[in-house]
Amino acid sequence: MTRMIRFHGFGRSGFLVALAILVCIWNVAAAQERLQPAGVRLSPVMLSDVTAAVVSKQILLDGDAVDTSHVVVQFPGAGALMRDRAGLFQPWDRAPAHLPDNGFTAAGGAMQFKVLNQDLSRINFPLRVTLYYRAGGQMKFGYFDVVQGN
């Protein structure tokens, strides 16, 4: 009922078609996403089930030989948390040199950044995730939002 009211005037089927197109666009965009030295905005991730949330992102490397890879997550109103190789989070002092290496491996010219795999039902959304990698002495990064689906 809620959904029908929310999409009043648009048509449920029309909405589903639009959503499918949007998801396709996202997927295409997601498959082509890259990090940049000055940072870049990446496509958002929408969670349909926050109780078993899996968040990851594939990043094209364009030939970069990645030395280290890093993940930072921000929760609303809270400081930034950095992810370690074990998938645990601890506060980050905002110094890129202090980010722990997550050790993600490259395959097929891309790198799969694993961010979260847990129950997120007790946190506020959205989240802001920043991905970094260092290659040839240069840090590249990009960010995306994790939002809660309705």
Place this chain on the structure above:
Amino acid sequence: MGFIWATMKQIAPGMCKRARQRAVRGRILALGLALLGFMAFSLPAAAQNLTVADVNRIIAQAVQEANARARPATIAVTDRVGNVLAVYQMAGAPAAVTVTSGRPIRTGLDGLAGVVPATMAAISKAVTGAYLSSSGNAFSTRTASQIVQQHFNPGEDFGPGGPLFGVQFSQLPCSDLSRRFVNAPALPPLDQLRGPKRAPLGLSADPGGLPLYKGGVLVGGIGVAADGVYGLDRNTSDFDSDMDEIITIAGTVGYEAPRGILADRITVEGKTLRYTDVDPGALLAAPGLAAAAAPAFVNVTGYSDSLTNGGPIAGQVYGTSASGVRPIAPATDGAAYTNVRNIAGGAPHILVTGADAPFNPVIAGAVNGGQNLAVNEVSTILGHALRVANTSRAQIRRPLQSPVQVTVSLVDQEGTILGLARTPDGPLFGIDVSLQKARSVAFLSNVNAAANLNNPAVFPAIRVTATTLNGLIPGHAYAIPDYVAQIRAFMGTTALANGFALSGKAIGNLSRPYYPDGVQTNANGPMSRPIANWSPFSTGLQLDLSVTNILQHIQFVTGAAAVDTGLGCTPVISNVSGLNPLANGLQIFAGAVPIFKNGALVGAIGVSGDGIDQDDMVAFLGLHNASIALASGVSNAPAALRADQLLPGGVRLRYAACPFAPFLGSRQQNVCEGI
């Protein structure tokens, strides 16, 4: 008894006994009334909240008036922390509003027609009534209209800009600080009713938003959208008959603000503020007799499940953990708050999570130039700022001689929140605004500001996206790098990279549509749009940094976009940390200064909630006092780096202004001189 006896003896001895007794009774009565008055102002207000019955009555009263005038309306009611308690839409009410300043402007949000749902307008108006008010002041959206325009008062030639110029773009839907309601009843409630909540369009200047009081206690706000216009009052020299406002007034019957704290009892810069233009005696309906409203509640994505709930929900009691804003708990909130809680005048409040822990715990800042703010330094600065507030005379509060009530935010040079605390009765809007101010100052004083605003990976998208979504005149869509070029043409080629300390006041100077402020024969400041394209809905750099977020949110609420705006207003990313340094948007009025430590920029302090000079003083003097107490190298900006050393356009920028004789119980003057 002694007083009475002494009083009897003082009464003229020639008086007859009966007359003397009458005189004594009169004095006793006067003493009792004075005592009651004193108690009313000094005792803590009883905990109050809006019940479901209250919300039903408020809506029913508004509906009855709307019916009597044959003007179907959309009505929203919120609690003090911005929870939407109900949204009610009468059959035939305009579904959308036209955003307009009343001038032929088609930039920013101005001129947006048929796109913004009336529900969003009504909620923003209700939130504004609740957030701008407190137990010491009752402000309305009409008051907001008076203080955000290019002249104060609006329409007065050559008057400077409104004292809260730019505040309309606070509490934005993309703020990383404001909480979001989740339309997911199956989930545990958790933080769903903890505030402060966001306002869908920011704060509103459209008449028809008022605070709601119970027993003299601020409990929420009501907003009405009936006329299809989301605008402002461009002329305060007359009295309007605004349909939104009339219906809103009807809704507040029985929940009116105490007369003694209405905006029209408060002056700013010698000018009396305006509360409403409507006399309650002009109402057509008899609101007190209104029956409960028939169910025409609506869901508003991202704000309310009124329809699904079958009607209103109750509001939270402000000051409790459930409201998201509560007093510091010394036993559980940690030693970091030691320096914050040791002040007179009641325990400072903080924001808390669903687990009742500090939402913004005191943390250390990031390192810059080998320096950073330590936890003890953050705590000490917060504490000293709150002490300055506690000992200073408020500008916008009644009774006279009340202390200043504000929120204080500290950030590091990357915009990360290091700590946030507030006096108990500070208006809620100051939470988000104090953080905006601190971040704006830290960002624009940072040597990386120009590089981050010129980032080609981020900002070309703004020009395209804003123009496309807005559908307005493409030629008027500024790219953010255009502003950098303007600023550098105005202030020198190294501006925004030379380390000059830009305070909130200086940023305000540069963001007005006339430079200097109010001189309407002159052109705009470099962060503003030219006056031909300027309005409170089209301010310049401030709005353009967040306009994409706002438009995406509008589309999300209408269902045209599946995804809400993300965490963080503005797409700015720091080239140092990769974080968003302006995550709740840019703010452009006074009340913030940068923090230095041994010559390096390490953050900023932002203050909001009272008059702008009071906010400025709490930030500037609070930091100064803390620097003396700490003796660790933490200080205000070195004098040679302050904005008041700059004379762009031949006019000196201002740095900070303090009231002339600001302290309670003291005649000390020029308290910021020589600092």
